[in-house]
Amino acid sequence: MQHATITRSTQASRIAGILALCFLVYIGAAPWWAGSADLRLITEILFYLALASMWNLLAGYAGLISVGQHAYVGLGGYLMFSCVLFLGMNPLWSIPVAGVAGALISIPVAWLVFRLKGPYFAIGTWVVAEVFRLSAAQMSSVGGGSGLSIPVAVMRDLGRKPDREMLIYFTAFALCVGAILLVYFLLRSRVGLALTAIRDNEVASSSLGVKIGRIKLFVYVAAAAVTTMIGALIFVTKLRISPDAAFSVNDWTVFVIFIVVIGGIGTIEGPIIGTLLFFLLREFLADLGAIYLMILGAMAIGIMLAAPKGLWGLLVSRYDFSIFPVGYRVRR
Amino acid sequence: MSESILEVQNLEVFYGNAQAIHGISLTIEQGELLSLIGSNGAGKSTLFKSICGMVRPRSGTINFKGQTTAGLSPARITEMGIAMVPEGRRLFRSLSVEENLILGGYVRRPGPWTLQKVYDVFPILKERKDYPATSLSGGQQQMVAIGRALMSNPELLLLDELSLGLAPVVIKDIYELLPKILGEGMATILVEQDVTRAMQVSDHFVCMLEGRISLSGQSDAFSHDEISAAYFGT
Amino acid sequence: MEWINVIVQGVLIGGLYALFAAGLSLIFGVMRLVNIAHGDFIVGAAYLAMVTITMTGLHPLLSLVIVVPLMAAIGYAIQLGLLNRVLGDDILPPLIVTFGLSIILQNVLLTTFSADSQKLNAGALEIGSIPVLPGVDIGYMPLLTFVAAVAIIAGLQFLFYRTSMGRAFRATSDDGEIAQIMGLDNRKVFAWAMALSMAVVAVAGVFLAIRANFDPFMGPSRLIFGFEAVIIGGLGNLWGTLIGGIILGVAQGIGAQIDPGWQLLAGHIAFLVILAVKPRGLFPRID
Numbered sequence: 001m002q003h004a005t006i007t008r009s010t011q012a013s014r015i016a017g018i019l020a021l022c023f024l025v026y027i028g029a030a031p032w033w034a035g036s037a038d039l040r041l042i043t044e045i046l047f048y049l050a051l052a053s054m055w056n057l058l059a060g061y062a063g064l065i066s067v068g069q070h071a072y073v074g075l076g077g078y079l080m081f082s083c084v085l086f087l088g089m090n091p092l093w094s095i096p097v098a099g100v101a102g103a104l105i106s107i108p109v110a111w112l113v114f115r116l117k118g119p120y121f122a123i124g125t126w127v128v129a130e131v132f133r134l135s136a137a138q139m140s141s142v143g144g145g146s147g148l149s150i151p152v153a154v155m156r157d158l159g160r161k162p163d164r165e166m167l168i169y170f171t172a173f174a175l176c177v178g179a180i181l182l183v184y185f186l187l188r189s190r191v192g193l194a195l196t197a198i199r200d201n202e203v204a205s206s207s208l209g210v211k212i213g214r215i216k217l218f219v220y221v222a223a224a225a226v227t228t229m230i231g232a233l234i235f236v237t238k239l240r241i242s243p244d245a246a247f248s249v250n251d252w253t254v255f256v257i258f259i260v261v262i263g264g265i266g267t268i269e270g271p272i273i274g275t276l277l278f279f280l281l282r283e284f285l286a287d288l289g290a291i292y293l294m295i296l297g298a299m300a301i302g303i304m305l306a307a308p309k310g311l312w313g314l315l316v317s318r319y320d321f322s323i324f325p326v327g328y329r330v331r332r
Numbered sequence: 333m334s335e336s337i338l339e340v341q342n343l344e345v346f347y348g349n350a351q352a353i354h355g356i357s358l359t360i361e362q363g364e365l366l367s368l369i370g371s372n373g374a375g376k377s378t379l380f381k382s383i384c385g386m387v388r389p390r391s392g393t394i395n396f397k398g399q400t401t402a403g404l405s406p407a408r409i410t411e412m413g414i415a416m417v418p419e420g421r422r423l424f425r426s427l428s429v430e431e432n433l434i435l436g437g438y439v440r441r442p443g444p445w446t447l448q449k450v451y452d453v454f455p456i457l458k459e460r461k462d463y464p465a466t467s468l469s470g471g472q473q474q475m476v477a478i479g480r481a482l483m484s485n486p487e488l489l490l491l492d493e494l495s496l497g498l499a500p501v502v503i504k505d506i507y508e509l510l511p512k513i514l515g516e517g518m519a520t521i522l523v524e525q526d527v528t529r530a531m532q533v534s535d536h537f538v539c540m541l542e543g544r545i546s547l548s549g550q551s552d553a554f555s556h557d558e559i560s561a562a563y564f565g566t
Numbered sequence: 567m568e569w570i571n572v573i574v575q576g577v578l579i580g581g582l583y584a585l586f587a588a589g590l591s592l593i594f595g596v597m598r599l600v601n602i603a604h605g606d607f608i609v610g611a612a613y614l615a616m617v618t619i620t621m622t623g624l625h626p627l628l629s630l631v632i633v634v635p636l637m638a639a640i641g642y643a644i645q646l647g648l649l650n651r652v653l654g655d656d657i658l659p660p661l662i663v664t665f666g667l668s669i670i671l672q673n674v675l676l677t678t679f680s681a682d683s684q685k686l687n688a689g690a691l692e693i694g695s696i697p698v699l700p701g702v703d704i705g706y707m708p709l710l711t712f713v714a715a716v717a718i719i720a721g722l723q724f725l726f727y728r729t730s731m732g733r734a735f736r737a738t739s740d741d742g743e744i745a746q747i748m749g750l751d752n753r754k755v756f757a758w759a760m761a762l763s764m765a766v767v768a769v770a771g772v773f774l775a776i777r778a779n780f781d782p783f784m785g786p787s788r789l790i791f792g793f794e795a796v797i798i799g800g801l802g803n804l805w806g807t808l809i810g811g812i813i814l815g816v817a818q819g820i821g822a823q824i825d826p827g828w829q830l831l832a833g834h835i836a837f838l839v840i841l842a843v844k845p846r847g848l849f850p851r852i853d
Contacts, residue, residue, distance in 0.1 A: 065661055067602070112838060115845035116797070118657045119600030123793045124841075127834055130790065134831040145827075249786065254669060261662050290673035297669035304652055304659040304666075384747050406746040416747055424740040427733060434730075435737050439749035484749065 012319075028173055031166040043169055043237060045279055046176040050230050051252065052259045052271035053179045054223040059257075060266035061187065061195045062219040068125030070253045071109075071132045072102055072224050074246030076231025078136055081241055084154055085142075091154060092171055095232045102228025103221050110220045114213070126249070133247035147242025155239070171233055179226050183268055186222070191215055199266075250293075258296045262303050264310025273312050337362050337519045338383070338488055343392035345378050345543075352378040354543040355392070360488070360519050360536075367522045367530035367551065369563060370540035376523045377419055379540070380490050384416050385409040396488065411439045415486035419493040419523075421477040423465040429476055430461040436480030443485025444516050450479040453512055471502035478506075478513065489520045496525065507533065527559065541565045567701035569823070574702055576819030580812030581712030582777065585770035586792030587799070587807045588719060589763035595802050596735045596759040597653060599660050603668035605789030607764060610671055611637050611771025612780045616684055626686040626776050634768040641764030645757040653756070668785065675782035683779035692776065711773045715811070718766060719804050725762075726804075735759055787830075794837040800847030809848065813840075 030042050051073070058064040076098045083094030109128055116124040137145040158164045186192055194215050231252075235241050245251075255278065263274020278296075285292040307314050336359040345353040353375045360366045368376050381387045383394060385406040394401045401409050415436075424432055433447055451458035454475040460468060465476050474494065481489060495503040503526075510533060514520055524530035531537060531551045539547040539562040547554065547562030560566075590604050601607075611633055618629040644667075652659035688707060695703040726732035738745040738755045746752055774780060774788070791814060798813050799806030814833050821832020840848065 059658065065658055067661075067665065112841055115841055118598070119594075119661055120793070120797065122602070122661055123600065123790065124797075126786070127790055127794065127837065130787075131831065131834045131838070134827075134834070138827055138831065254665075257662070257665065265658070290677045293673045294670045297666035297673075301648070301663050301666040301670075304662050305648075308656075308659055386743060386747065405751065407749045407751050410747055410749045418744060418747075422741050422744045424737045424744070426736045426740050431733050435733060435745075435748050435750075438734075480748070 024177070030173075031169050036165065039165060039169055040237075041279070043172045045275060046172045047230055047234055048256065048259060048278065049271060049275040050172075050176040050179040051227060051256045052263070052275055053176075053183050053268070054227050054230075055253075055256050056260045056265060056268075056271050057183050057186070057219060058223045060260065060270070061183075061192075061199070062216050063199060064216060064220055065119070065122045066125040067122045067249075067253055067257070068127070068129040069223075069227055069256065070247050070249050070251070071125070071129035072106070072227035073231035073234065073252040074129070074132055074136065074243070074248075075102055075105065076228035076233075077235035077238075077241045077246040078142055079228065080232035080235055081142055081148070081150070084150060090157065091150065091236045092158065092167065092233075095171065095175075095229050095236075098232040099225045099229040102231075103225035106221050106224030107217075109224075110217055114216070114220075129247055129249070129253075133243045136243040136246065143242070145243060147240065147245070149240045150236075168233070168237055172237075175226075175230055175233060179230075180268065180272075182222065182226065186219075187268075191218065195219070254293075255296075258300045260310075261300050262296075262310055264312030264314075264316075266309070267312050267316070270310050270312040274310070277311070335362055336360065337397060339393075339395040340379075340383070341393045341395075343379070343382060343394065344390045345375075345382055345387060346390050347378075347387075352543055353382070353389070356540075356543075356545055357392075358538055358545070358548070360521060362487075362519055363517045364536065365514060365520045365522060365534045367524060367534035367537045368540065369524065369527050369530055369537060369559075370546075371563060373542075374540040375543040376540055377492060378543075380416060380418075380492055380521075380523070383409075383488075383490060384414060407439075410484055410486075411441070413441060413485070413487035414490065415481040415484045415488075416490040417474075417477045417481045417492060417494070419496065421473050423473055423476055423480070425464065425466040427465055428462050429457055429465050429468065432465045432476050433457070433479050433483055436483030437485075439484050441485040445482045445485050447483070450482060453509060454479060469502075470498050471506065474498060474502075474506060482513065487518060489514075489518050491520060491522045491524075493523055493525065495529075503529075527563065531559070539563055567699065570699065571702045572819045572823045573816055574698075574704065575708065576816030577812050578704065578708035578712045578815070579819070580795075580808070580815030581708075581715035582770070582773055583791045583795045583811030583814050584715045584719065584808040585711075585766065585773065585811075586788050587795035587811055588715075588722060588804060589766040589770070590789070590792045591796045591802070591804065591807050592722065592766070593759055593763045594796070596739050597756050598657075598739075599649065599653060600664070600793075601763075602661060602664040602789065603671055603785070604664075604767065604792060605787065606668045606671040606675075606785030607637070607641075607767045608771045608774060608788045609780055609782065609785045610675065611764075611768040612686070612775035613675055613679055613684070614768075615686060615772045615775055616679075619686065626688050626772055627691075630769060630772055633772060634765050637764040637768035637771075638761040641767075642757045642761040645760035646753060649760070650753045650756055672782050672785060679782065681781060681783075683781040684775070685779050686772070686775040688776045707776060711777065714769060714773065715808065718769060719808050722762075722766075723804050731758065791833070794833065797847055798837060798840050800850035802851035803847075803849045806847060806849035806851070 027042065030039055034042060055069055058066055079098035079101050080091060080094045083089040083097055084091050089097070113121060113124040113128060136142065142148060155164065158167060187195070198212055198215070235246065259274035259278045260271050262277060263272065264270025285295065303310055338360045341357045343353055343356045344351065356379065370376050378387065382389050385401060385404055396412055396414060424435065427435065433450055456472055457475055457479060460472065465473065468476065494506060507529065522530060522534060534551045537548065537551045538545055539559065541562065542565070546565065547559065586608060590601065593599050593601060614636060615626060615629045615633045618624060618632050619626060648663065649660060652663050691706045691710070694706040697703050726735060734750055734755050737748065738750060738752055742752050795807050795810035795814050797810070799808070799810030813836060817836035818829050818833040822829035
């Protein structure tokens, strides 16, 4: 009889892992090699990667297809502004506060939208985002429909411009890496096993005693918390907030969904590929405006028709390999 | 030798990587009643689904009236003259009894079976024709399922688990009606848990075990022990 | 009197919302598909009517003769050529595909017609009204919209429960696999359902365009209004959907009366309250 060993990683995944780590250090050191404009671009890439990872966690792993995550991006922005303006907090310290508040707010929201099944859940989450946007527009203390800006003095407290940019960059880097690690460790934990079981067979796993409702709630709240924090930081860099910008469905939901779907839903690597491709396309095509959006829409449709597991899925099916090994494999 | 209506040759069916049917061949002749026996998971329902076009075999051929059914849609196969009473009946729950029957005749094949004829055989269905089909008793639902299949005037009728979940007295009623139903020269394949009953009503039988045929022949040619051995694989 | 007027006008606009909802509810009932581009197709139909009127000089209501069959044909083709390929156990692909269609359609309309808002002019119909009470007038157009909504829902109800096409819809919805071995072709049944949905969308689009200004980006909120009417009324119940539309319209009217900024918010809040207390809607039919 042959011996079989069960491992998570393969030779290829270990080498890829080491390469990925080197790349990570390189990106982390960006403030020392990148110019101001490049640094801003990389920061934006990190935001989108973090948002995409969170949406992927929701839709790709927990089957919660939300088209309303812009609710939490905007919420984060407004919470940060409120902390700064009314509590006199440092904008960066307000990020964890926003995260906690976002998690707390997401619980009653989940209680409501979880009543909607399947595709109707998606539109329900959109309604919630609309409610958030319209409510923000009604609050004159945060500028109502026209919004407001962060006072210059508040930003000056964060240090001189280069120091400030570096600080913001490291926060974005930490949030992004943290978001990906959260997905990674969540999937390797018991929650991940339960999610796989649910994905494979919801009926069977419920009879096995997997608490589907609680696990989905946990994932929803975790994604909301992280998305709120990202939103808070996004608006630290934007310096200005308005309901339409904060709760923009195009910026924070459409792009994010297209990134994940094109890159490969249900894989950790997919959002990374998708984000890189998204920014690459944007560099070349953003001038086209409306046509750029049409191309993205058509790409998402094309992916769903031809390769529902996205570009990463195509790669994996051809070469059987992964950078983030979350499954087990049997080796003889 | 009379003409065979259905010929299955070397059929292999997979669900993903799991093989459900391992090279099955069988034929059935016009007007014949063949019973198909075997334990759960032997592949009987899969064989039915392959014949109806609901699953695509990986290899092998299915010829109906001398024509291959490969690549044809289930709808097209029904038009050719195959009908099935599925396991668990699977009536349309938002349709009334009569609507279920009418839908069974959707392909409008000519033949002896009409709504009126179904009602003649199952008078209770006429009384209940406007009830939601799934509000009827189990036996009556089985009658709807049979009637629905007959409405397409099939030349080959597949009956899957006719007596499953029914009370013994109801089973007896349905089997008493069987000659009346099959009297029209239809070929029939019957899947039945009750082996003794299946042997009594059929001309030939096929016993399946783990996706293969373990025994087949004339229904009265084998002893209980021989059949039992083929059934359980001992 | 002012409040009575608010409620009357709210009920009438509820008819329009029911028109938004009916097509959505229909395809969900038949194939469990939620078309995220539904609102964008409504707006697309409005533009199609505009083009038709410019080219032929027809009255907006008469343009329906062209817009309805055209939208139905588009629906049939999209279902056969695109949506049927992604329908299955996984609900993600159809959602993403219709989401993609929504974005494409918005931007096609934007590049073709610019972001300027448009309106269809129905002439004398828009001005005339019937005084019912002092201070309460019912405009011809709102009344016509409401009557059209009632007629379309009655028609759909008849089609669903009294015709062979409706029987095919219900059978396919109940058990698509068995419907196929009855000889029905699911792909064609779905295509007809989408064609029918888009015919209703066409009517909704034209009435919307006569009532108010429209622009390429107002689709998603029409989708949301339709969706809210469906959920308030209860899944699978077309008359419930009409009541859902009315509740939404009245809630928005009351909100607007309090403060113009509260119009939309009040509608959403009414929806969320009903979702909280009656998750299956007021008159559910589908389990």
